Amino acid sequence: MTRDFSVAVLGATGAVGRSLIELLEKRNFPTRHLKLFASERSAGQTIHFRNAEITIQNIAEFYNETFDTSFLCLNNQLVREHRSRILANSNKVIDNSSAFRMEPETPLIIPEVNLDDLNKDHSYVAVPNCSAIIMLMAVAPLRTLGKIERVIISTYQSASGGGAAMMDELIEQSHAHLQGNSIKPRITPFPYAFNLFSHNTPINDLGYNGEEWKVIEESRKILKQPNLGINVTCVRVPILRCHSESITVEFADRRPSVEEIQAVLQSASGIRLVDDPKNNHFPMPSEASKQCDVFVGRIRHDLSHAQAISLFVCGDQLYKGAALNAIQIGESMIDLGYL
């Protein structure tokens, strides 16, 4: 017997919200009814879902009903202010924001990596940072080959991480640049078309920006390695969706062969191996966009360290980096009988 669930999406009109609705349909999530909520500004618009148009409701109306599952695609401030009220109206809340990720009692879940951290009593679950998810999808499975001591990451992050508005602005700026017009960035801190810039989150006293700090803290929590060494540099490149990452993994005791790594990743869930040196064909945003798998390739020994290997990953930031991971948490709750 399969049950169907009442589902709410809060923040339905943003880039993650729209991807979530797209994927609820594509993956045939067992939805009895779906209600979509957003700010007053968006209320009244409609979004297509399963041969119907669903009208966006003002988020204030959310509290008039109760839901089996509520997916949050809201900013941190809204989640901080309203979490307890949202929980009062939802059996399970799956949150894409970073508001409570590092709370010790909050499970921070990548289903392929640490589903064990989820139990039936958890009513609030956080989706990790997109760069952390995409990196860990490739790195976590390698733990079967030996203890990981240090991970070195440089990211090539897309506009989608800054939301629909940043994606629109990259397109606008690119038009302007190609027409020889000057660019006046509105959302991006610097010109974005045909340019790159350090991730636009505040820098802490140690010189790390907010995105980098999330990758460090969240990865340690997810892997339960509080002392894991993580060197990370987060950079925005002029690409619409998909984050790519250049990654080096240092093992504590031995270096696995390239074949061992390929075999582990080949059989890892949610990974597509794209590793074709003959044709110089490796993970790329143009191919990973709107794909559920994280693409991994360029697997090779790091010639500068006896126990290190390097690889390159690319994953859709809106899908596995956010909406897909959230839905997979919901699917896992159903499979485990928690929902």
Added chain:
Amino acid sequence: MTRDFSVAVLGATGAVGRSLIELLEKRNFPTRHLKLFASERSAGQTIHFRNAEITIQNIAEFYNETFDTSFLCLNNQLVREHRSRILANSNKVIDNSSAFRMEPETPLIIPEVNLDDLNKDHSYVAVPNCSAIIMLMAVAPLRTLGKIERVIISTYQSASGGGAAMMDELIEQSHAHLQGNSIKPRITPFPYAFNLFSHNTPINDLGYNGEEWKVIEESRKILKQPNLGINVTCVRVPILRCHSESITVEFADRRPSVEEIQAVLQSASGIRLVDDPKNNHFPMPSEASKQCDVFVGRIRHDLSHAQAISLFVCGDQLYKGAALNAIQIGESMIDLGYL
């Protein structure tokens, strides 16, 4: 008394050739007469230089004259075939190609780094790989702070490294993408607009592409550290000019403070420190384009290694990565009385 020199540019119509002519004028290189050569296809075109239009000559005509200095902006094959003939007609040859860089008797020069490797008898000098130059401009000065053991690099390389044709194609593909038209790459191996791909040079048996191998071999030669550990991943991003690089440097014995590093780089020739965490302002292609300095910033301790630091660099690939470095070699020869 200043002398003026007869100068030839072979391959004058390519991206590097044009930058070279631009910079010979900007830097007021002491040119008595400048002759420009290119393939038959380009012969007869003109290029502006110091209030005059110089007519491009067929490269075959080069051999009718002799020159004090010949700058080569030719492909490897042409240089391999014709070097000895070119040398017969030139007092000094400065070559941007990679044809003979690793020849033990060939000086491979970044003037700020290893001018000592150049002596008066050298008639043929090679300009290093662009990614190696831009990285070493920031890394080499740090040797005064301690022995460097390992360098870890991920690059964000622009279209200019693939020549004028690749720059044109990035613009064309971007137009097509924005207009919703399909992209059929001609020169780039994969779509380039709003995409990135692993550097398009053949992959060797160890899994490294040609560009990465150059960075490894040439950096070791330039620094005279044949065993220097270098981990490098070369990636092309959809940017027109300027290569950026995310770099981690591991020292052998101690970790310098951020202030020590800033002080060393502040006083290093050819470096501009752009390191403003408060405003999230760091090196970017939009600011480093057509600049002679290599921009360096994001200087911070690597929290995953007790003796490592990280930084981010950005330099104009056509300028310091090629044409400017070539001209600086010529200027150094003049200063040293070798020319």
